[in-house]
Amino acid sequence: MVAVHxxxxxxxxxxxIQRIYDDDDDRLDGQxxxxxxSAVTKHFSDLFLRADDPRALDQLPSLDVSHPPESYTCGTLVRFRAMIQDTSLQNEMYLAKLxxxxxxxxxxQPAHGDRNFNVFDSDSLGTASIFWAVSVPAESPWRAAGFSRLDSTSFPVHQSSQPHKFPIPGAPHIGVRIKIYDSAGVENLHSTDVVTFVGIASSEPLSMEDDSSPEVPVLHVLCYQVDSASPIPANVDPSVREHVIxxxxxxxxxGDDDAAEWVLLQLxxxxxxxAIPLLPPSLTISRFPQPSSTDLIPTLSHVFTELIPQHLLIPLSLDLLNKTPFLPESKEEDLHSGYLQLPTGTTILLTESALQEGKLLETGITSVRAIQDVMNSQTVEYIFPFSSKFSFHxxxxxxxxxxxxxxxxxxxxxxxxxxxSSTTASLxxxxxxxxxPPAEKIAIYRSYIVACKALSEKVQITEETSKHIQDDFVRRRQQDKSVTPDELIHLMKVARLLAASRLQDEVTIDVWEQAKELDRRRRVSIV
Incomplete structure (x- = not known):
């Protein structure tokens, strides 16, 4: 229900907005x-971005695939939860005083007389920051439904005028030019940030200098908030872990419980x-049987879509690697997206079943290197002409x-x-x-994963456990000279994740021994 105020x-x-301007007692001082x-931002933030009422935003219609820009009249106040795709667009000057x-x-819109550049001075000008934002890519349907209206319009599927600015080729999405008039904090908005914008829907030509330029959706932003980490759910039962596995x-x-446990640790x-660094591991599930048909999707992808907020399946093939960009690239001052321009927290499932013999071309080699860079350093390169490549976290x-x-x-x-241990048909x-599982149970599974993820960066190693690990490593090195410090670092990462998956905030000796055993079984099965 819409609040009266x-x-x-x-x-x-x-x-x-005009009323806020009129209410300023000193509005004639030129400042x-x-x-x-900033006054507009505060006013609308107090109404719709309230910490004490997270559902206040629900009063506003949402801009999404089911409710495209063309379903709203110009001037409609909407909310748009989106990923910032391009921050390199030029700022825009506008007439701030008419x-x-x-x-x-x-x-x-200024009156005709206001457009005469001889009638105003520099104090009448303002600057708007311009971004391009798109629907949150790889978002699971249940997650998107939590931020959107349940009804849908009768409008046909929205056709983006800038499809190259969305990371997933051919996927339905909304692309919008974002205009922010309040400069405070704008410098903290970055590519791949997920932001909820509240603004006035409109449209304008893609290029003001070309009469034949297509119209693009525009959102004149009144206020916004950047997505923060999901709140840690309270009272999550650690026994949920075994049910999820x-x-x-x-x-x-x-039926492979060990593989499922490694998948859980990865998720x-x-x-x-x-600084150290302590980055997410990367995981290969090897000896994974091929599908009977190339168009079949691994069941694991469906499971991920139900469990986690953001998941992307990429069926690798030589054709895909050679022809589809994985890295964002600026072309003629327009940032084209790539598969890896995704929000933090996205889980990517890469399948190799469609790979056949053939030649990996230059684009394909670049794509493979880009994926490996994410695995090794959690960085993505953005390619700009006539300059060095820039790596972003x-x-x-x-x-x-x-x-x-x-x-x-x-x-x-x-x-x-x-x-x-069972037929591979279920794969x-x-x-x-x-x-x-029942809806309430799958919701518990999701909450459990959120709790584990939040805890994973807070897990500590007690002094007693640390001494045990050191003594254990020295003993192993004495028995086997091939044991390296890298293996110790790997096991410590596994132990941290294992502790977090048990909703424990410290690595105990028991957790350390269990991590070693889990890793030992994995190594034995490789041989």
């Missing part, structure tokens, strides 16, 4: 225009620190399914050979054949 703001937000953007004591900006194992991994990992979880003893292209942190079940 918000009705006028929703019905005519530009009228409200009111420069104070107005005739008859009217304010400008936010798509308010069993479900993943039975539904998607042919709950995140970047802890880059990311936080993507990578899992590879390989038919062979190891991945054909990638060196992952962990290689777990699949050992099916490629259609989504409608997935045996889903």
């Amino acid at each position: 918000a009705i006028s703001e929703i019905a005519d937000p530009r009228k409200v 009111c225009i420069h104070r107005l953007p 005739s008859n004591d009217r304010c400008g900006g936010w798509g308010i 069993k479900w993943i194992s039975s539904e998607a991994l042919g 709950t990992s995140k970047v802890h620190t880059r 990311t936080g993507l979880s990578m899992i590879v399914l390989s038919e062979g003893r190891k991945s054909a292209f990638f060196q992952t942190s962990v290689n777990v050979p699949l050992q099916c 490629y079940k259609p989504k409608d054949e997935l045996s889903l």
Whole structure:
């Protein structure tokens, strides 16, 4: 239900902006225009971005694939949860002070006389920051539904005028030009940030200098908030862990509980620190049988879609690697997206079943290197002409399914050979054949994974356990000179994730021994 005090703001937000301007007692001093953007931001933030009422945003219609820009009239107040794709667009000057004591900006159209550049001075100008934002790529349907309206419009599927600015080729999405008038904090917005914008929907030509330029959706932003980490759920039962492992194992991994446990550790990992560094591991599930048909999707992908907020399946082939960009690249001052321009927290499942003999071209080699860079350093390069490549931090979880003893292209942190105890038919079940737990139970599974992920960066190693680990490593080195410090670092990462998966905030001696045993079974099965 719409709050009474918000009705006028929703019905005519530009009228409200003028009212805020009129209410400034010192508006005639020439500085009111420069104070107005922050006043507008505060006013609408207090209404719709309230910490004490997270559902206040639900009062506003949402801009999404089911409710495309063309389903709203110009001037409608909407919310748009999106990923920032391009921050390199030029800022825009606008008339901030119009005739008859009217304010400008936010798509308010100046009168004809106001367009005469001889009638105003520099104090009448304002600057809007321009971004391009797209629907959150790889977002699971249940997650998207939590931020969108349940009804849908009768409009046909939205056709983006800039499809090259979305990371996933051919996927339905919304692309919008974002205009932010309040400069405070804009420098903290970065590519791949997920942001909820509240603004006035409009449209304008893609290029103001070309009469034949197509129209693009525009959002004149009134306020916004950057997505923060999900709050840690309270009272999550650690026993949920075994239920999640069993479900993943039975539904998607042919009954292999060990493989399912490694998958769980992968899903709950995140970047802890880059200084040491403590980065998410990368995982190969090897000896994964090929599907009977190339169009079949691994059941594991369906399971991920139900468990985690953001998941992307990439069926690797030579054709895909050679022709489809994985890295963002600026072409003629326009940033084209790539598969790896994704929000932090996305889990990517790479399948190698469609790889055939052939030649990997230059683009394909670049793509493989880009994926390996994410695995090794959690960075993605952005390619700009006539300049060096720029690497930006990311936080993507990578899992590879390989038919062979190891991945054909990638060196992952962990290689777990699949050992099916049941028919392999379950590895490629259609989504409608997935045996889903009841809705309330799957919600508990999701909360459990969120809790584990949040805890994974806080796990400590007690002094007693640290001494035990050191003594254990020295003893192993004495018995086997091939044991390296890298193996110790690997086991410590596994132990941290294992502790977090048990909802424990410290690595105990018991957890350390269990981590060693889990890793030992994996190594034995590789031989």
